[in-house]
Amino acid sequence: MSDTMSLVDQGNLIDPGSPHGSYSGVIPQEGNRWPKLADEIIKRQKRLESIRESQDSVWDLIDTYVTARRANFDIGSRKGAGSAGPGGDRIFDGTATLALHDFADGWQANTANAMVKWWGAKFRSKEAQKDFLVKRWLDEVEEAVSFELAQSNFYEQLNLCYQDITTHIATMSGPQWDDETNQLWFVENHPREIFFWVDWRGRPAGWHRKFLMSGRQIIEEFGEQAVPQSMREQVKANPFLNFTCIHAIFKREERDVRSPLSTDKPWASVYVLEQSKSVIHEGGYDKISLPDTAAWESDVTMPYGSNPAISTLYDVATTNEAMRTMINAAQLAVDPALILTEGMKGRVNIFPAGQTIVKGAQDKVEAFQFPQQFNIGVQMLTDLRAELREKFKANLFTMQADMGKLTAYQSQMIQGEKASMLIMPTSRASSKMLVPKINKSFYALAKARRLPPPPPSAMQYIQSPVDIEMMGPMAISAKRFLGTQGFQALLGMLEETEKVFAPLAQSILEGFDADQIRDLLMTASGVSSKIEIDDKKLAMIRQMKAKMMQQQQQQQAIGNLAEAYHKATNAPEPGSPAQSLMGGGQ
Numbered sequence: 001m002s003d004t005m006s007l008v009d010q011g012n013l014i015d016p017g018s019p020h021g022s023y024s025g026v027i028p029q030e031g032n033r034w035p036k037l038a039d040e041i042i043k044r045q046k047r048l049e050s051i052r053e054s055q056d057s058v059w060d061l062i063d064t065y066v067t068a069r070r071a072n073f074d075i076g077s078r079k080g081a082g083s084a085g086p087g088g089d090r091i092f093d094g095t096a097t098l099a100l101h102d103f104a105d106g107w108q109a110n111t112a113n114a115m116v117k118w119w120g121a122k123f124r125s126k127e128a129q130k131d132f133l134v135k136r137w138l139d140e141v142e143e144a145v146s147f148e149l150a151q152s153n154f155y156e157q158l159n160l161c162y163q164d165i166t167t168h169i170a171t172m173s174g175p176q177w178d179d180e181t182n183q184l185w186f187v188e189n190h191p192r193e194i195f196f197w198v199d200w201r202g203r204p205a206g207w208h209r210k211f212l213m214s215g216r217q218i219i220e221e222f223g224e225q226a227v228p229q230s231m232r233e234q235v236k237a238n239p240f241l242n243f244t245c246i247h248a249i250f251k252r253e254e255r256d257v258r259s260p261l262s263t264d265k266p267w268a269s270v271y272v273l274e275q276s277k278s279v280i281h282e283g284g285y286d287k288i289s290l291p292d293t294a295a296w297e298s299d300v301t302m303p304y305g306s307n308p309a310i311s312t313l314y315d316v317a318t319t320n321e322a323m324r325t326m327i328n329a330a331q332l333a334v335d336p337a338l339i340l341t342e343g344m345k346g347r348v349n350i351f352p353a354g355q356t357i358v359k360g361a362q363d364k365v366e367a368f369q370f371p372q373q374f375n376i377g378v379q380m381l382t383d384l385r386a387e388l389r390e391k392f393k394a395n396l397f398t399m400q401a402d403m404g405k406l407t408a409y410q411s412q413m414i415q416g417e418k419a420s421m422l423i424m425p426t427s428r429a430s431s432k433m434l435v436p437k438i439n440k441s442f443y444a445l446a447k448a449r450r451l452p453p454p455p456p457s458a459m460q461y462i463q464s465p466v467d468i469e470m471m472g473p474m475a476i477s478a479k480r481f482l483g484t485q486g487f488q489a490l491l492g493m494l495e496e497t498e499k500v501f502a503p504l505a506q507s508i509l510e511g512f513d514a515d516q517i518r519d520l521l522m523t524a525s526g527v528s529s530k531i532e533i534d535d536k537k538l539a540m541i542r543q544m545k546a547k548m549m550q551q552q553q554q555q556q557a558i559g560n561l562a563e564a565y566h567k568a569t570n571a572p573e574p575g576s577p578a579q580s581l582m583g584g585g586q
Contacts (some may be wrong), residue, residue, distance in 0.1 A: 034279040038272045041248045045208055045274075048195040049077060055304045059168055059191070062309045063087070065316045066096045067167050073192045075210045076244035076274060080192065093323035095385045096316045099392035100309070104162040106394070110474040111426060112158055112434055114150045117142075118472035119438055125464035132536070133455045138466075140452045145441050148450060152184035154437070160188040161294070165429060166392070167309035169194065171209075171293040172433060175441050177448040184441060194293060202300040206250040207290045210274075212242040218280065222271070226280040231273070244274040249290055294432035296425050312391045319384040326381060336367040393422070426474060435468045 056078070063071035063080065068091060071082030081087060091097070112118050121138050128134050157172055164170035168191035175184040195208040215235030218227060234241055248270045255264040265284025272279055298305030340348060343363045348356050356365060389395055445451050
């Protein structure tokens with residue numbers, strides 16, 4: 001399939017972003033090159049962490065004011081503020097967090113929604129596109145993959161991805177086929193675990209994931225012989241003791257090009273234990289096979305990119321501080337500060353129905369008077385919140401509801417405008433996340449024999465790429481809004497032409513292929529090919545209609561001749577009006 005990355009490791013389908021799967025790499029042995037390899041990976045990991053320090057500082061602020069859930073992380077060398085507690089104790093206004101969830105939910109509902117058909121597959125070969133059986137088979141494949149995605153945790157993890165794209169970066173591991181549950185499995189990795197570097201073109205050139213894994217999980221995954229003896233003893237004492245692991249994917253500089261082993265593949269996939277500096281697994285890939293990582297926007301100078309949360313960080317902090325001020329003001333309004341004389345110190349009862357006895361005229365108790373201009377603060381906070389939701393683009397998916405009842409044309413225009421405003425992040429998320437996940441799901445399900453077998457005619461197109469096309473509500477709106485503008489303009493011109501020169505408009509229409517217009521409208525509307533009629537069957541129907549029309553015309557012509565003959569052979573009676581009209585009498 002197009003844009004498909006090779007995930008074959010010694011014949012096994014493996015997602016490099018996940019430590020789970022069937023591994024066939026080499027088990028490390030003492031006294032070989034693995035200690036040097038582990039040391040190189042650990043040194044590179046430290047350099048990557050140093051390079052990302054400034055980005056981590058910005059992410060810390062985002063976690064403080066927006067995404068408290070992401071403040072809970074531990075990669076050994078660095079821990080989040082939420083690791084020691086629930087987090088979120090410095091968030092006084094939840095506008096940014098709510099706007100983030102509203103935008104992520106709306107974005108997912110309009111791009112990858114389990115309730116609608118949001119993607120389609122087609123062979124790039126024109127001949128394959130005309131093969132009716134192949135088209136039907138691809139429809140069945142789409143249904144099978146869509147069903148398995150709906151049964152898995154894909155949509156749940158995708159929503160977390162959309163949130164992370166808006167605030168950090170998003171990386172989703174999988175799919176892996178789980179034989180125990182008979183379903184696909186996806187995992188959205190924490191942004192702090194992911195490190196990567198790019199080449200001079202800005203393309204990903206290598207990738208690290210640093211994460212904690214319990215000793216029990218490591219032994220279950222890689223085998224007891226893969227871990228050092230000292231670690232086995234620790235795990236025996238405490239199976240749930242965590243160890244820091246590094247999964248590194250990079251291009252091998254030295255290898256035996258004649259060797260078929262995974263350890264000599266062009267791209268290496270290595271798991272390392274940081275504390276013991278030991279390799280617990282080494283595999284490889286024939287082609288670059290980095291996990292699916294997406295950012296809102298990025299370039300060579302900013303590989304981790306920027307996003308709405310970073311762009312609005314100052315606004316978020318300002319709104320948060322304004323809300324804290326308003327909370328303090330409201331508390332002072334209901335529980336005001338008191339002015340006491342020295343004689344009243346410790347004698348004031350401020351509970352409901354409390355009584356305070358004043359002995360002398362000089363003793364007094366009064367509330368401290370301060371300006372109570374709450375309206376100004378409330379209005380300012382309302383404006384800040386509205387501006388923040390707009391900058392988080394949370395209002396994009398409520399445009400139609402906010403404007404009330406609209407015509408179908410107005411609704412389409414709003415949907416198209418909305419889609420055009422999100423073309424950049426949507427296209428990046430589709431190419432970096434959605435399309436790879438569909439491709440990998442296709443191969444994982446094919447390996448698990450969960451897809452319908454292809455028809456014999458499809459085998460001749462085995463080398464032709466299969467393109468994945470986004471067909472969600474947002475993609476359809478954008479295609480309809482942008483892709484058919486020329487066609488709509490043409491119809492408008494033809495309508496105006498017909499008002500003045502009807503024959504000319506008819507002549508223009510005769511120059512267009514009706515089948516091509518049908519294909520254009522179906523593609524722009526995302527209609528399934530199931531409603532189409534096979535080209536051969538369509539030709540037969542058209543031939544039958546043409547024959548029926550010809551027969552009707554022949555019958556009409558015979559009827560007209562019979563009527564004319566009848567009129568010609570039956571002379572009018574003498575003295576009748578018909579005889580007068582025919583000039584037969586005076």
